[in-house]
Amino acid sequence: MNIHRAAPDTLGKPLAGWRLRLYTIIFEADTRAGRLFDQWLIAVILLSVVAVIVDSVQGMGTRYHLWFTVLEWVFTVAFTLEYLARLACVRHPMRYALSFFGVIDLLALLPTYIALLVPEVHALIDVRVLRLLRVFRVFKLTAYVSEYQSLGRALAASRRKILVFLSAVLMIVLVMGTLMYVVEGPAHGFTSIPTSVYWAITTMTTVGFGDITPKTDLGRLISSAMMLLGWGTLAVPTGIVTAEMTARRAVEPLPTTRTCHECLTEGHLPEARYCLHCGAHLSAYLHETTR
Structure with a gap:
């Protein structure tokens, strides 16, 4: 099968150096660094949602208003840096920004910034809980991931x-x-x-x-x-x-978090050479080897 790759200016900058390392950590969970990144990310998401929920309890929000405000801005800055890092390490930043998870990431940031002008929007911060969909690929629970994908198919x-x-x-x-x-x-x-x-x-x-x-x-x-x-x-x-x-x-292979650099489709087999969605050439599979 002959697959002709497009010119570099149409594919965006090739991933190499720090961008490739950052991409592997953020978008793939088959390495120790990638798994730790996703685990910490989910912990921060859970804490931020818990803070918003507790802040809505009558009496708690008034008594600890300053603490909740500081925590919310700490979470928002962390999510902003993470969002910018995702845009920096992909070949097509706009493609990721318009994807499902890209929109969710953006919605997790906007409420806090908009709340500076419209305080009523603060309750929309709970939209971050949608990002917990990543939990299916974080802890390498292969059985749960495979069953989830099998259910979808x-x-x-x-x-x-x-x-x-x-x-x-x-x-x-x-x-x-x-x-x-x-x-x-x-x-x-x-x-x-x-x-x-x-x-x-x-x-x-x-x-x-x-x-x-x-x-x-x-x-x-x-x-x-x-x-x-x-x-x-x-x-x-x-x-x-x-x-x-x-x-x-009986015929479905075990999935991985191996992700295409072009269209961000994940789940390719370790031995795959081309993306199953867009046909782009896949880089070498980086994963944590077991002893």
Whole structure:
């Protein structure tokens, strides 16, 4: 397979020297330094979120306002340096800035700076918790990472079956909700078909808030059938996804955090030479060797 690499000006500056070392530490967790970096990053994220949560408790925020303010700015400066380091060590800073994690990183910074002008925005700092998605690749829990990726691929492969199943469920709740609207009527809380459909959904999913309940014998019979049907309904999507995961588990390789320098796609095999997403040439696999 011939893969023609683009000119250097279209790919950005090649990673070498301190940029390559920084890239390996920040974006890959298969080395000791990379794993420690991610562990410390998650610890700081957790502490920052805990500080925001405790600050919202009545009395605590007023009593320790100065401490919370200092902590928040320490966390914000740390996240700002980390964000700038990520932009500095990738070939395409704008591509990373517009990626999912790049947007999350930016959202983790903006609330504190915007809070200087609009104090009400301070509560948005909790968006940092989204960055904890990186926890799946930090502690080298390979089993959890592989199962997470297997679940994603199984869901993607089962999407048509799941959509057909959901459409069948929607038809059932629509019919049963309409039937309950006719049987019970507005006098018993079923004031409209949408309200009755809401009751049918909560009943079929075995949630049953109890804000709307049937009063007639026929309505209770229909409600009992809906609850029993709900038990069987919950097992269908689970079986679909489980079957897909079982079929794929035997052939799926163990993932790594090896990342493409061009498109930032990770999970390449140790022996891979080209990116599975964009086709770019992969650099040598840097990882911690085991004795």
